[in-house]
Amino acid sequence: MIAQGAGFPMDISGAEKLRTLVAVTQGCLITSQALSNLFKQSKHLRLLDLSLTSGWHNCFGPSGQGNILDEIPVEIGGLINLRYLSLAGSKVLKILPETLCDLHNLQSLDLTGCSSLRKLPDGMGKLMNLRYFYTWFCSSITSYPKGISCLTSLRELTNVIARADHNDAKEFTLGDFEKLNNLCGHVRVKLVGNAIDADEAIRASLWNKKDLDRIRINLDGDIGKESQDVIKKALNPPSDLNIEFVGWWF
Structure with missing residues (x-):
């Protein structure tokens, strides 16, 4: 000591x-x-x-x-x-x-x-x-590196900032959840960008996150002008995955 x-x-x-x-x-x-x-x-x-x-x-x-x-x-x-x-x-x-x-x-x-x-x-x-x-x-x-998309053994990821308007070469984006299929429990996601890109939302493959219970989403910047219903529809989560929108981030 x-x-x-x-x-x-x-x-x-x-x-x-x-x-x-x-x-x-x-x-x-x-x-x-x-x-x-x-x-x-x-x-x-x-x-x-x-x-x-x-x-x-x-x-x-x-x-x-x-x-x-x-x-x-x-x-x-x-x-x-x-x-x-x-x-x-x-x-x-x-x-x-x-x-x-x-x-x-x-x-x-x-x-x-x-x-x-x-x-x-x-x-x-x-x-x-x-x-x-x-x-x-x-x-x-202010951003998370692209390489996090390769961490396919991840079970707990408390927080991540994801660009939602395009597939960026250096930053973690919404679609980079694609291969993180071992995530458990819940994760907090700050979505940044001008809007939500439909292709990125589909690529995220939320339906494959069998052990993920809840995603808490904070909207940052212009993407906050999108309606929550539009974003949730684009994400197309399975019925047992709870999507919550929150106004705070840490």
């Missing part, structure tokens, strides 16, 4: 044998150099939790004291055995290195409360084993 206000250790005894590391702390200063040292030594890590641990609600609340983590070093790409990674509550973290997408065995990525995170790595499509992807309260992200 690391005391509040203390720094993350520059060296951890036995780091080369570590399989699990959970930083039990509030407000710990985690430097890029300390993480770089850790990643170089701990090649066998399977679980790495650098999140706030005092309660999930503090990850995004105004009084929350998330870990002070503003940079993830490129060396994280060497943790090829990593299955679980949580950076939840890292409020000042703005970017993630592309090398994060070299974690081909990663199954769970939690970015909850990373409210300053501006974008996700372009190479997200390489995380082929990713099953759980959490981006609650990542309010600075």
